[in-house]
Amino acid sequence: MEILLAKDMGFCWGVRRAIDIMEKAAEERGEIISVGPIVHNPQVVQELQEKGVRVGAKPENDSRPVAITAHGVGPEVLDEVKATGAEIIDGTCPIVTRSQRWARKMADAGFTVLVFGDPNHREVKGVLGWAGNKGVAIREGDPLPHPFPARVAVISQTTQSPEKFSEFVSRLMREHVSEISEFRLVNTLCNVTSTQQSAARELAQEVDLMIVVGGKASANTRHLVEVCSEEGAPARHIETAADLEPDWFRDCRRVGVTAGASTPDSAVQHVVERIQEIALQLEAARAPSA
Numbered sequence: 001m002e003i004l005l006a007k008d009m010g011f012c013w014g015v016r017r018a019i020d021i022m023e024k025a026a027e028e029r030g031e032i033i034s035v036g037p038i039v040h041n042p043q044v045v046q047e048l049q050e051k052g053v054r055v056g057a058k059p060e061n062d063s064r065p066v067a068i069t070a071h072g073v074g075p076e077v078l079d080e081v082k083a084t085g086a087e088i089i090d091g092t093c094p095i096v097t098r099s100q101r102w103a104r105k106m107a108d109a110g111f112t113v114l115v116f117g118d119p120n121h122r123e124v125k126g127v128l129g130w131a132g133n134k135g136v137a138i139r140e141g142d143p144l145p146h147p148f149p150a151r152v153a154v155i156s157q158t159t160q161s162p163e164k165f166s167e168f169v170s171r172l173m174r175e176h177v178s179e180i181s182e183f184r185l186v187n188t189l190c191n192v193t194s195t196q197q198s199a200a201r202e203l204a205q206e207v208d209l210m211i212v213v214g215g216k217a218s219a220n221t222r223h224l225v226e227v228c229s230e231e232g233a234p235a236r237h238i239e240t241a242a243d244l245e246p247d248w249f250r251d252c253r254r255v256g257v258t259a260g261a262s263t264p265d266s267a268v269q270h271v272v273e274r275i276q277e278i279a280l281q282l283e284a285a286r287a288p289s290a
């Protein structure tokens with residue numbers, strides 16, 4: 001059985017960069033506190049904790065440095081940390097920083113900032129913070145503000161799909177062009193999601209089975225499963241190597257592996273090793289006995 005890996009998968013460069021910044025800071029300063037988990041993956045959080053990166057609220061009068069994850073935070077969080085006198089270790093992804101700056105600039109210029117994305121997502125919450133009381137987050141299909149603002153600046157959560165963002169902008173224009181006097185648009189989309197989806201799609205066309213590694217709660221991993229299924233390849237969503245079932249591989253000649261953006265390389269490595277073991281067992285079971 002041949003095992004093929006997607007050309008692009010797992011942690012994006014923004015998350016890898018934030019992890020490097022945090023690990024280095026913890027090594028140099030002893031222990032640091034991260035504002036929320038770097039990714040929603042318990043193994044990664046545990047590994048970082050062992051290296052001195054603790055997740056959680058900072059107790060009062062605690063002088064340990066505070067790390068900001070790749071998703072970034074709003075200015076109110078930064079002000080709170082600064083007020084405690086703690087050092088800030090900034091792991092915000094540069095693409096997110098750009099969104100934040102743009103949101104603030106537009107809000108300061110008097111525009112209403114519409115953020116296409118999930119209002120409960122950490123990145124969006126942070127960007128809305130930078131837009132002050134001028135920011136509104138809107139998901140696909142959500143009602144648009146009423147009355148509609150005359151001066152509108154539009155931005156997107158970095159991981160939204162380009163197609164959906166473009167549909168959203170078309171909808172604004174279709175439904176409200178007559179009310180808009182000034183319109184600004186900045187592309188803050190990150191191509192990591194679409195590149196990983198394209199790589200999964202390409203691989204799914206070549207294999208008998210796709211294994212998608214990532215948290216069950218990870219929207220990005222679930223999208224990868226959908227993309228693979230659209231190509232006609234049966235796709236199995238697993239969290240760890242322990243979830244693999246030998247029966248899935250019985251008639252497989254080629255197996256593809258991809259992983260969501262919060263999956264560490266080590267988890268993928270364990271999955272590949274387990275598939276190799278299963279392949280050997282199946283081969284041994286098929287071999288005629290002497």
Ligand code: SF4
Pocket residue numbers: 012013014015070071093094095096158159190191192193
């Ligand atoms: S913007 Fe892109 S590169 Fe940056 S953290 Fe998000 S997914 Fe990763």
